[in-house]
Amino acid sequence: MASAHPWAALAAYTPDVHAVGGSLAGTALLGLAPLGVFFLLLMVVKRSALQSALGALITALLVAVFGMGMPVDLGLLSASQGLVFGLFPVMLIVVAAIWFYELTVVSNRFEDLRRSFSAVGRGDLRIQAMLIAFCFGGLLEALAGFGAPVAITAAMLMALGLPPLRAAVTVLVANTAPVAFGAMAIPITTAGNLTGIPPEEIAAVVGRQSPLLALFVPLLLLFLVDGLRGVRQLWPIALVTGAVFAAAQFWCSAHFAYELTDVVAALAGFAVAVLMLRFWRPTTPDDQRSQVEADQQLTPRRVLLAVLPYLLVIVIFGLAKLKIGALDVPAALGIWNLKIEWPGLYGALLAPDGSAADSAVYKLEVLGNPGTLLIVSGVLVTLIYRLTRDEHFPMTAGMAATAAGRTVKNMRVAIATVATVLSLSYVMNQSGQTVAIGTWLAAAGGIFALLSPSLGWLGTAVTGSDTSANALFATLQQTAGQKAGIDPTLLVAANTSGGVVGKLVSPQNLTIAATAVGVPGSERVLLRKVAGYSLAMLAVLCVLVYLQSLPVLSWMLP
Structure with a gap:
């Protein structure tokens, strides 16, 4: 018997979706x-x-x-497993990503990267605003996330000359398309760990949903900055930038390291814009000429060193996924992977067939974990910056260590919040609450696919985090899909994609934007300005997912 396992608690438990009065509802x-x-x-x-x-x-x-x-001890053990999972790997990845970004700040190299984005655009404020909000914001979302892209790019747009509220609305709308793959795609990794669906499969489906938004967001940003005139005069570069960003998201999510999707997409979008501007000159009215000119001291070497961390992280993650003949790097990195049958829970928490539930097994990649790879990348960046340092660009091991400590301190509330949300998720999942909700909602049948992104939208709008939205609803989406005969991977991906546009109206993001542009208390004004865009993009995603669940667009799925 499974309950005879040496770690088993005294009482075994099998979740029952009819536990309350024999009623599923x-x-x-x-x-x-x-x-x-x-x-x-x-x-x-x-x-x-x-x-x-x-x-x-x-x-x-x-x-x-x-x-x-559910026995009390099993409930508490379930919460403890969720807590540990929330810390490792979820917040390990997030903290490592933000520390990696902080290394570019403390070394002063981030300022060169900012100048590089600001100097592009042939003096056209609208192009600079689009590239900063969309490409640079996407790059920051890929590594930092948690509001950093909105705060940093909003201040940059104001420095270009945009009015405060217009700058805030622009960066809020821009901070949609990259969110699903933000902070090294931690929303997708979280969903994969909770549902047991390989995160690579979820990422591949998200890569066939969110790029549709990325394709048109640059055009929308031009409209926000300069109305129809901006779209009419600059649509070629906006369309090219959005198309390359979307194509890179699609390719990287399915064929490279899905954790790097936003890094690759942001750099590719920016690179093609720079290349296009060498051959195409925009029509720039006098009132849209940027006051930010190219920095004469911004040499190719300085630009290379500013971009180097992001190129290096692509190389490190690429090597970690490398499989050529007998060379299997993922397998080599997996030799230290942890697989722990959670003490007291495994063997006592039973599946319907009486076997030990797999969800009570805690798994952690030690070497191949994105957090570990980011730490390795950060150490290499520190070494390179130390070897190339001068009075303007300092870097020491002590500065890197201090940045790490400061990152953990600044993130302590976020760490505790995400860990608690994951504890909540594990208790709901392992006690059967989530399965009961999903089974009940599955009564909607195929039409549930039309509603699926709305759950992700709601979760992110309320919590401000696509990761938290997946922690709350990913397993529910999986269960509903299994019961309704809809591909569970599609619905879990839809939850992630729906959260992308929910970020636009989350109180957390609105407050960050209002504070960044120096107009605290303007959250309600910003909400009125962006709510329509959020709901319109949600409607598009709902229809897309519904059609993907049918033969009409099922060919889009991997």
């Missing part, structure tokens, strides 16, 4: 209570995301014990 509605508490505390009571997550976690444990019949 009653069990599902009770299972929604933790999510209801979370949204109520966050939106109505105005508590912090961490406090709201803690309240929801307590509620989930109460529902698990008194509603689902």
Whole structure:
């Protein structure tokens, strides 16, 4: 018997979707209570995301014990497994990504990268604004995420001469297409770990959804900056930039390292814009001429050193995925992978057939983890910057270590919040609450595919994080898909893609944008300006996913 496992608790438990009065609907509605508490505390009571997550976690444990019949010790052990998973690998990757970005800041190389973006565009403010908000913002989203792209690019657009609120709206809209693959694609990695679906498969499907937004966002940014005139005069470069960004997202998500999708797409989009501007001259009215001119001291060497970290991380991740003949780097890196049968939970948490549930096994890539690869990349960047340092561009090992400590300190609330949300997710999943909700929603049948992105939109709009939205709803989407006869990978990807446009209206992002442009308290004004774009893009995604679930567009899927 599975319960005889040496780590097993005294009482075994098998989730039951009819636990409440023998009713699926009653069990599902009770299972929604933790999510209801979370949204109520966050939106109505105005508590912090961490406090709201803690309240929801307590509620989930109460529902698990008194509603689902889960033993108390198993509920707490489930929460502990989710907590550890939230720390390693989820927040390890995020913290490592932000530290990697901080290395370019403390060495002063980030300023050269900013000047490089600002100097491009033949003096046209609108082109510079588009490239900074879209390409540079996408690059920052790829590595930093968590509001950093909005804060940094908004300040840069104001320096170009854009009015504060226009700059804020522009960067909020730009911070949509890259979100699914943000912070080294941590939303997709999280969804993969929770559902058991290989993250590479989820990424490949997302790469057939979010690029549709990327294709048209640059045109929308021109409209926001300069109305129809901007679109009419500059549509060629916007269309080319968006098309290359979208093509790179599609290719990298399915054929390279999916964690690097936004890095590759952002650099490719920027590179093709620079190349196009060598042969094509925009029509620039006097009122749209940028005050930012090319920095005469910005030598090719300085530009190369500024871009080097991002090129290096592409090489490191590429090598980590390399398979040529007998050379199998992923297998070599996997020799230290951890696979731990969670003490006390494994063998006591049972699948419907009576076997030990696989979800009670904690898995961690040690060497091949994106966080580890980012740390290796950061160490190499530190070494290179130390060898090339001078009075203007300092770098020492001590500065890198200090940056790491500062990153952890600054991220401590975010770390605690994400870890708590993952604890909530594990309790809901392993107690059967999520399965009950998903099975109940699957009664909608094929039409559920039309609604699927809306869950991701809601989760990200409320939490401000596509990662948290996937932690809350990825398993639910998987279950609903399995019960309704819809490809679960499609629905999990739809949850991720829906979260992309939910980021646009999240209170967290609105507050960051309002603060960055020096107009605190303008969140309601910004919300009115961007809500229509968010809902329109959500509608497009809903229709796309629905058609992808049917023979009409199923050919798009891998």
